[in-house]
Amino acid sequence: MAAPQLPHEKGFHISWDQIHRDSRALAWRLDGRGPGQDGTWKAIVAITRGGMAPAMIIARELGVRLVDTISVKSYDHQTQGEAQVLSKPDPEMVGDGTGVLVIDDLVDTGKTLEVVRGLYPQAHFATVYAKPKGEPLVDTFITGVSQDTWIFFPWDMALQYVEPYRGKD
Ligand SMILES: O=P(O)(O)OC[C@H]1O[C@H](OP(=O)(O)OP(=O)(O)O)[C@H](O)[C@@H]1O
Numbered sequence: 001m002a003a004p005q006l007p008h009e010k011g012f013h014i015s016w017d018q019i020h021r022d023s024r025a026l027a028w029r030l031d032g033r034g035p036g037q038d039g040t041w042k043a044i045v046a047i048t049r050g051g052m053a054p055a056m057i058i059a060r061e062l063g064v065r066l067v068d069t070i071s072v073k074s075y076d077h078q079t080q081g082e083a084q085v086l087s088k089p090d091p092e093m094v095g096d097g098t099g100v101l102v103i104d105d106l107v108d109t110g111k112t113l114e115v116v117r118g119l120y121p122q123a124h125f126a127t128v129y130a131k132p133k134g135e136p137l138v139d140t141f142i143t144g145v146s147q148d149t150w151i152f153f154p155w156d157m158a159l160q161y162v163e164p165y166r167g168k169d
């Protein structure tokens with residue numbers, strides 16, 4: 001996961017419990033909206049790495065067994081570079097994206113989704129969180145977050161001791 005870039009005035013800290021609930025909310029919104037019989041989806045493609053945890057939860061909720069990944073690297077430590085596709089699913093499985101759900105944890109500037117949309121123009125793009133710049137690139141999302149907020153995911157954090165406001169007793 002990328003490290004915070006300036007200027008991000010605010011931090012939005014997401015717990016495992018929260019990402020689980022928000023991912024299930026996303027699954028609920030997507031349920032029955034696929035092109036298959038009873039609105040089923042053909043497959044799920046997770047954008048690594050952040051999309052993998054939400055994709056797993058969504059695949060479970062929607063009963064999708066065909067799950068693959070596309071590896072995209074766009075942030076290198078603190079700097080956003082060109083979005084590079086490092087690996088992608090079997091073209092026979094995804095085709096132009098018809099019936100496929102592409103899942104990521106968040107859309108920020110939209111660079112990552114732009115690249116993946118270019119590959120699978122007919123896919124449905126869903127993220128759990130979305131910042132305003134990236135919103136036009138996502139078909140479905142759950143929570144909007146302001147552009148000057150950095151989202152901290154539970155897989156990037158650890159519980160640790162903090163000093164009381166008034167110092168040690
Ligand atoms: O809308 P954008 O500005 O392109 O940013 C969003 C992307 O950035 C993060 O991934 P990152 O490249 O940090 O890799 P990771 O998922 O492997 O941590 C995040 O998981 C999204 O995939």
Ligand code: HPA
Pocket residue numbers: 001002075106108149150151152153
């Ligand atoms: O707000 C964010 N949080 C974590 N990773 C990110 N990658 C782009 N934006 C973000």
Ligand SMILES: [Mg+2]
Pocket residue numbers: 047048049050051104
């Ligand atoms: Mg990512």
